[in-house]
Amino acid sequence: MSEMDNRPMLLEVDNLQTHFRTMDGVNRAVDGVSFHVRSGETLAIVGESGCGKSVTAMSILRLIPEPPGKIAGAIRFQGKDLLKASDREMRDIRGNEISMIFQEPMTSLNPVLTNGQQIGETLRLHQGMSAQQAEARAIEMLKLVGIPEPERRVREYPHQLSGGMRQRVMIAIALACNPKLLIADEPTTALDVTIQAQILDLMRDLKTSVGAAIVIITHDLGVVAEVAERVVVMYAGRKVEEARVGDLFRTPRHPYTQGLLGSVPKLGSSLTGETTRLAEIPGLVPSLKQRIPGCVFATRCPKVTELCRAVPPALQEKAPGHIAACHYAEVEGVAAA
Amino acid sequence: MTKRVLEVSDLKKHFPIRGGLLGGTVGYVYAVDGVSFHIDQGETLSLVGESGCGKSTVGKSVLRLFPLTSGQVVLNGKRIDDMSTGTLRPLRRQIQVVFQDPFSSLNPRLRVREILAEPIRNFGLANSEAEIDEKVGQLMDKVRLPRDAVNRWPHEFSGGQRQRICIARALAAEPDIIVCDEAVSALDVSVKAQIVNLLQDLQAELGLAMLFISHDLAIVEHMTHRVAVMYLGQIVEVADRKQLFGAPRHPYTEALLSAVPVPMPGAARERIVLQGDVPSPIKPPPGCRFHTRCPYAFDRCRKEVPRLQDNGAGHQAACHLHDLPAEQNPLLNKAPPTAFRAA
Numbered sequence: 001m002s003e004m005d006n007r008p009m010l011l012e013v014d015n016l017q018t019h020f021r022t023m024d025g026v027n028r029a030v031d032g033v034s035f036h037v038r039s040g041e042t043l044a045i046v047g048e049s050g051c052g053k054s055v056t057a058m059s060i061l062r063l064i065p066e067p068p069g070k071i072a073g074a075i076r077f078q079g080k081d082l083l084k085a086s087d088r089e090m091r092d093i094r095g096n097e098i099s100m101i102f103q104e105p106m107t108s109l110n111p112v113l114t115n116g117q118q119i120g121e122t123l124r125l126h127q128g129m130s131a132q133q134a135e136a137r138a139i140e141m142l143k144l145v146g147i148p149e150p151e152r153r154v155r156e157y158p159h160q161l162s163g164g165m166r167q168r169v170m171i172a173i174a175l176a177c178n179p180k181l182l183i184a185d186e187p188t189t190a191l192d193v194t195i196q197a198q199i200l201d202l203m204r205d206l207k208t209s210v211g212a213a214i215v216i217i218t219h220d221l222g223v224v225a226e227v228a229e230r231v232v233v234m235y236a237g238r239k240v241e242e243a244r245v246g247d248l249f250r251t252p253r254h255p256y257t258q259g260l261l262g263s264v265p266k267l268g269s270s271l272t273g274e275t276t277r278l279a280e281i282p283g284l285v286p287s288l289k290q291r292i293p294g295c296v297f298a299t300r301c302p303k304v305t306e307l308c309r310a311v312p313p314a315l316q317e318k319a320p321g322h323i324a325a326c327h328y329a330e331v332e333g334v335a336a337a
Numbered sequence: 338m339t340k341r342v343l344e345v346s347d348l349k350k351h352f353p354i355r356g357g358l359l360g361g362t363v364g365y366v367y368a369v370d371g372v373s374f375h376i377d378q379g380e381t382l383s384l385v386g387e388s389g390c391g392k393s394t395v396g397k398s399v400l401r402l403f404p405l406t407s408g409q410v411v412l413n414g415k416r417i418d419d420m421s422t423g424t425l426r427p428l429r430r431q432i433q434v435v436f437q438d439p440f441s442s443l444n445p446r447l448r449v450r451e452i453l454a455e456p457i458r459n460f461g462l463a464n465s466e467a468e469i470d471e472k473v474g475q476l477m478d479k480v481r482l483p484r485d486a487v488n489r490w491p492h493e494f495s496g497g498q499r500q501r502i503c504i505a506r507a508l509a510a511e512p513d514i515i516v517c518d519e520a521v522s523a524l525d526v527s528v529k530a531q532i533v534n535l536l537q538d539l540q541a542e543l544g545l546a547m548l549f550i551s552h553d554l555a556i557v558e559h560m561t562h563r564v565a566v567m568y569l570g571q572i573v574e575v576a577d578r579k580q581l582f583g584a585p586r587h588p589y590t591e592a593l594l595s596a597v598p599v600p601m602p603g604a605a606r607e608r609i610v611l612q613g614d615v616p617s618p619i620k621p622p623p624g625c626r627f628h629t630r631c632p633y634a635f636d637r638c639r640k641e642v643p644r645l646q647d648n649g650a651g652h653q654a655a656c657h658l659h660d661l662p663a664e665q666n667p668l669l670n671k672a673p674p675t676a677f678r679a680a
Contacts, residue, residue: 048525162614192387192552194611197596201610219526222555222598245602263530265559267597268675270578277534278559281527284495 007038010213011060011181016073018052018059025289029055031237032073037181042207042214044228044245046221046260050285052237053217057183060215061100062090077181096126099174103186105166109158115142116154119173126177141172144209146202164195171202175210185217200226221264225249233257236296237288239315243322253324256281256297295325303328340378340413342514342546343399343432348372348408350394354619367618368394370570372408376514381540381547383557385593386567389615392550395567396516399548400434401425413513430460433507437519439499443491449502450487453477456509476505479542480535497528504535514546522553533560554597558582558675566590569618569626572645576652582675586654586668588631595674606674625657633658633667 018030030052037043045053058064059071062082075082077098082090094100099122102108110118119141120134129137135154142150145168158166167187174182187203188196204227207214216227224231224245231248233241233256241254252258262279283300286292294309295301301308305327313327317334349372351365369391376382384392397403399410401417410418412432417425433456436442443452453473456462463469474484480501491499500520507515517536521529537560540547551557557564558578565575566589574587585591592609599606611630616622622629628638635657643655658666 048527164614192615193554193593193596194387195614196598197608197610200598220598221526221600225600225602225604226598228602249600249602260526261600263527264600265533265555266601267555267558267594267599268582268673269555270558271583271673271675277537278530280531280534282531284497 005038005041007040009036010039010041010078011037011215012074012076013056013060014074014076016056016059016071016075018055018064018069018071021068021070022289028237028288028291030059031288033232033234033237033239034073035232035239035242037213037215039180040207040211040213042216042227042229044224044231045215045217045234046219046224046231047234048219048260048285050236050288051234053234054185056234057100057185057215057217060183061094061098092126095122095174095179096177097179098181098183099177099179101167101170101174101182101184101187103189105163105170105190108170109166111158114155114157115161115169118158118169119154119176122173122176137176138172141176142169144175144206145169145172146198147172162195164191164198167191167195167199168202171199171206175206175212178210179212181215182212183215183217186219187216188223189218189220196223203227221249221261233260236286236292238296238325240297240326241322241324242315243319243324247319247322251319251322253318253322253329254297254326255301255303257324259300259302295327339380342376342378342413343548344375344409344411345395345399346373346409346411348395348398348410349406350391350398350403351406364619367570367621369398370621372567372570372572374565374572374575376546376548378513378546379540379544380563381549381561383549383551383561383564384567385551385554385557385564387552387593387615389569389618390567391570391618392567393518396434396518396548396550400432400516401429427460430456430462430510431513432516433510433512433514434516434518435500435503435507435520437523439496439503439523442503443499443506445491448488448490449477452491452502453487453505453509456506460510462509462511472509476509479508479539480505495528496524497531500524500528500532501535504532504539508539508543512545514548516548516550518550519552520549521556522551529556536560554594555599566593569615569621571626571655573627573656574654575645576654580650580652583673584652584669585674586648586652586659587627587656588633588658588668589627590654591668591674592630592632607672609674625655 014034016030016033020027047053060075116135116138119138123129123134123137139150139154142153147153147168188199228245231245232239235256241257252261259281281300286299294311295313298304298308307327313325315323315325318324318329319332348369350369351367353362354364356363372395386392398405405418450473453476454469457469457472463472477484482501521532549561563577564581565572568589574590592611595609613630616629624640625638625643628634637657643657645653645655647653658668663669
């Protein structure tokens, strides 16, 4: 790599496989995904519904019920394999060292507890704070995430808040114990654009002030471009491309990423006269219940050949720091394997 | 001369809030509060705005899915807002709808053939079963689904395919206008592009008018002719696509455009982050409804309601700033929020 990232390694996911046993066969929701996150880094995982991005996030925190789920591979957090950790150890990690923000702020807060109680719960559990200490810290957290009148809001219930405010409370809960890693699963998808802008701004500010690493899971390429440093593109349970955000948008190397970028209209298109047809990716995502012999994207790829249908392409460094799984992606600046 | 398909004037829809001891009306949700617009043949008008702004209520009102509080809706020259449901029935053929969620808007107990044959039969558009079959086949071709799929059930299709069935069902009635209420919002990126392209092709082929209700501004800019921006039950700005996206004349539009994340990392542009949330439509603020969040609000905005004013080029906005001398107007003389340089 040309620019070495010297930040210490925080999370290493190695050949993660999360399969679900179903009535009509095994669903390979995540099938051999590897990536890493360094301290303080923001990594985005993008893909369409069913690509396995949320299951990947849930697997890291071991929130997948087993059975019917089955997680294999290794998830090393600060060198420790979470898949080998006991349930007790996992409880100490969840909400403390790794925390998560979910998509639906409406349903992920408990309606019968006050905002303060929900923020304080993690503090009392993980840091042994008293009720008073926890409330004081909860007020501090609400202030940090930009909720006006935190002293009043801390005693209110989630239904008294708007969607954007509830997502701020979710973020306050997630950050209360100063986690080293924050996993945000579609944190702004349920919000309006002006509120989304507020939350993205908040996440960027908090990243500098709190210093947690973030894994953001989204299908919105605009959000990726705004917050991420590095991007993993997933398709049908596999990682198909990984690159620094600028490289990915400038020179996408996998045909799926190229198709994805071509299929979103860009704001300002009417001014530049670029209002041509949108690029379509024909066809559908393949079923994950059958083993796919070759490349997972072969059924929809415009450049498909016999080789693609028969032999799965290996993830290969196509340019410095830029990995793609395609037999035909151009290679630049690195010695071809 | 293009035909005017839909004309809406001063449309209001207030939903009563029941409460109190006797269950009387204790207030109203001012969901739509004085909205006017028109759509011509072959034209797409988009209604954009955030959740709760009343855009879907406008769509349902012009479809007459509920009675209106006041205002006029003229469909192909006929007033339909005060028509009895019986008289309206045959006219419903002219205006059809595609909803957001293709999973809940198809009857799971009907085969695709029956779903598409229903409007044809209902409006007497075919004389024999053979003719119905032929029409159903043509509809499948139009939305690019295989003809032999007509004997399958809705659950056998993916989200994008189901949305194609919903579009085919809307087309089955041979309408003049289609209301698309967030019709592509629930779809995945790559499927969304397929449906957007299909809608554009169908419009070109059939000369349909379209009322496209959406919160996705990039899609709206891509596929519409004119855009109306709604805030708290009112239209605050209407213009051609190029005018609106190139030089917005309302502070809300400006902020909305600047808030959309663009798929260009490091793109340099100025972002206006609005403070606070949308106020409740039960108690809309006095004066300009946007003044509580507007970065440029001054005294007059808190007292006086701004009217939609034309700038002389067909670009209408409801904002007091345009009564100020041009050099004092913060909306003018600056780069549009949609123009950015890639880093």
